[in-house]
Amino acid sequence: MSDNNKFFTDIHEITDNTIEGILIIEDGFIKHVNRSLIDILCYEDEKELIGNLAIGILIPTSKEKFIEYNSKIFQEISLLNKNADVIPAIIKIKDININNVSYKMVSILDLTEIKKNEKIVLEQSKLAAMGEMVSIIAHQWRQPLSAVGSIITTLKLKYNLKRIDLNTYDEKLTQINNYVQYMSNTIDHFRDFLIKDSKKDLVKIEEVVNNSYSLIKNSFDILGIKVNINSKESLNKIYLHKNDLTQVILNILNNAKDALVLNNISNPQITINFSQKESSFQIIEIEDNAGGINLNIIDKIFNPYFSTKEKKNGTGLGLYICKMIVEKYLNGEISVKNKKNGTSFIIKLFI
Known part of the structure; x- marks a missing residue:
């Protein structure tokens, strides 16, 4: 057994006990993968991955995204698992040298649960904004509804007194229509905000x-x-x-x-x-x-x-x-x- 093969055999003792996934790459090909990453990618055994090109499971974003945690820079990518599902992740890449052979060690953190929690927080924020806007809409409608009620009362009074004329009637109906359109537009904007962008x-x-x-x-x-x-x-x-x-x-x-x-x-x-x-x-x-x-x-x-x-x-x-x-x-x-x-x-x- 070569020194490098012995190294990859021994390293299992360490990397299989880490939370994050570990990938070691030589010239673009996978040389080692730990248990955590095998589980994340839904494979049964590392033999299904060893020797494959790393780009088969590591998908860079269309635009480079870097995240800073405690002054350390991580790159946001996607993983492709055995079932062809896309998994959000962040990675940290480090160059290592073993017996004069250059490798890249990739530490990988699955962001699936974090992304789910982010969506929950965003939805809660949207619900809070929705509650505030319901209150605002109620206030915005109060004045138009009051005005429409006043116009109807005026029309009814003029009708009872037989003092209504077609010009006044037409003018008041136009005012009512304008108020109704304003209220309708308010609801349309509110509805558009609630619709989830697909x-x-x-x-x-x-x-x-x-x-x-x-x-x-x-x-x-x-x-x-x-x-x-x-x-x-x-x-x-x-x-x-x-x-x-x-x-x-x-x-x-x-x-x-x-x-x-x-x-x-x-x-x-x-x-x-x-x-x-x-x-x-x-x-x-x-x-x-x-x-x-x-x-x-x-x-x-x-x-x-x-x-x-x-x-x-x-x-x-x-x-x-x-x-x-x-x-x-x-x-x-x-x-x-x-x-x-x-x-x-x-x-x-x-x-």
Whole structure:
């Protein structure tokens, strides 16, 4: 038995007791695989894998994705198991040398359960947003319903007094129809938000932002918060999941609203700008004048369970979920910085 073969025989004692999968590759071919990875890939024995090309089970993402944990860089990939199922995973690759032969050792962590938990958190976040919007819709409908009731009462009174004329009748019916259309549009936007995106749509990001804001506009108007959405016709349409972006926009806008109210800003404003970097990416910048974020905590606001609000008013998951959605589902990046009078959130969406 050669020294290297003896090494691979001996290494089983170590690698078969690790949680993560271990793969050792020489010139692209699998030389060793531990028990954990065999189980992850649904194989019976390592003999089914030894000697095969590693690319048969390791599938890189269409765009390189790297994840940083404790200053160590991992790459996000997919695994292909024996049943041709795709398994999400992260890997760490290290070059090793055994008896002057170069190998690559790949440590692999199955992300299946983590991804499931992420989806649960996202759905819970969406349900929370839905509850808030139900309240907003109820408020938005109150005034139109009251107006429709008032118009009907007026028409009935004029009819009883025999003072109705066709012009007045037509005018009042038009007003009722306008209110009904407004209420119908509100429900349509709400319904669209609830529908789970099954495919990406070709859209202009300005339209998504405008539709997102229309869902909560009434609550901003009541508080006297002016929202300026500066659209740019020059932006190209891009493919994305509209509802994912809507969830991010709603979260950031509501956070800005809370900050403006909490800090009692006399002339509260939010400005949304758009820009495009050639054919590489588009940017949504959401800026408020709420006074900014303390520099001691600004680097932590995307961390899970970190909140600047009182415990009863914040879970600390809102911005963490925004970051997760942008990076994992919208192929983008999100960052924050302080500006002269407030905070600016920058969402970069790669085309």
